[in-house]
Amino acid sequence: MVRVLELSDVSVVRDGNVILDHIDWTVESEDRWVVLGPNGAGKTTLLNIVSASMHPSSGVARVLGEQLGRVDVFELRPRIGFASTATSRRIPPDETVFDAVLTAAYAVTGRWNEEYEEVDTRRAERVMREWRLEGLRDRRYGTLSDGEQKRVQIGRSVMTDPELLLLDEPAASLDLGAREELVQLLGAYASSGEAPGMVMVTHHVEEIPAGFTHALLLAGGRVHAAGPISEIITGERLSEAFGLSLVVSTSEDGRFAARAQS
Numbered sequence: 249m250v251r252v253l254e255l256s257d258v259s260v261v262r263d264g265n266v267i268l269d270h271i272d273w274t275v276e277s278e279d280r281w282v283v284l285g286p287n288g289a290g291k292t293t294l295l296n297i298v299s300a301s302m303h304p305s306s307g308v309a310r311v312l313g314e315q316l317g318r319v320d321v322f323e324l325r326p327r328i329g330f331a332s333t334a335t336s337r338r339i340p341p342d343e344t345v346f347d348a349v350l351t352a353a354y355a356v357t358g359r360w361n362e363e364y365e366e367v368d369t370r371r372a373e374r375v376m377r378e379w380r381l382e383g384l385r386d387r388r389y390g391t392l393s394d395g396e397q398k399r400v401q402i403g404r405s406v407m408t409d410p411e412l413l414l415l416d417e418p419a420a421s422l423d424l425g426a427r428e429e430l431v432q433l434l435g436a437y438a439s440s441g442e443a444p445g446m447v448m449v450t451h452h453v454e455e456i457p458a459g460f461t462h463a464l465l466l467a468g469g470r471v472h473a474a475g476p477i478s479e480i481i482t483g484e485r486l487s488e489a490f491g492l493s494l495v496v497s498t499s500e501d502g503r504f505a506a507r508a509q510s
């Protein structure tokens with residue numbers, strides 16, 4: 249087991265506002281974490297730190313063993329897979345699905361005369377199969393549905409065989425069918441031996457794939473609770489973090505559902 253993230257007393261202050269407040273958190277390579285919390289809790293800011301896009305104002309953040317501030321982030325970032333709305337905007341709408349996945353091998357978007365090795369092409373073919381993209385191979389990215397685009401974004405993020413995979417609301421804006429398809433694919437990937445340490449930010453417990461092992465509840469920039477998922481995704485904990493009375497149910501296959509208590 250390898251420690252992929254280690255945050256010690258990490259705070260982020262912007263314009264005098266404390267956005268992350270003394271965060272301690274460790275993620276091991278075997279862990280699959282979900283990060284939940286109300287709007288403005290600091291989830292995106294936390295992802296910005298762990299994706300090496302932002303430095304803490306104070307405290308120590310180690311990502312893949314490297315301390316932020318003491319490492320060349322341009323060497324560190326290619327080791328991290330990151331799928332978010334922001335990364336998706338970098339994919340040109342007229343790029344084919346296959347090229348959108350393949351070009352991740354060189355951390356570029358927009359294919360222009362790069363020479364790809366046979367090994368990259370084979371890996372892209374495999375990623376296409378794993379994320380159910382085969383039938384979309386020659387389609388232009390901009391013509392895909394939201395659900396299809398999400399699968400391309402995640403395919404891109406795993407293409408480089410990252411040591412840490414970060415997913416920012418992968419199921420946001422998807423209809424029920426597309427959400428369930430994606431959650432199942434993520435669950436299968438999370439449970440597979442080849443997946444790296446994973447962190448997924450979401451707004452809804454229904455979007456947590458089976459196979460996720462830990463949860464971090466953020467509220468007001470602070471860790472409200474963190475630990476094994478069954479101890480954290482409970483009515484009591486979520487009610488405290490979200491400030492209303494919630495009931496949580498857990499299904500046998502490890503999925504969750506939440507609703508306000510009537």
Ligand SMILES: Nc1ncnc2c1ncn2[C@@H]1O[C@H](COP(=O)(O)OP(=O)(O)OP(=O)(O)O)[C@@H](O)[C@H]1O
Pocket residue numbers: 262263265267285286287288289290291292293294
């Ligand atoms: N650069 C900044 N300067 C000042 N305040 C900021 C800055 N960036 C974020 N914030 C504030 O910090 C808080 C946390 O923002 P963040 O986007 O990390 O929360 P979040 O949990 O991802 O929210 P959401 O669920 O709505 O996406 C918010 O109140 C936001 O307005």
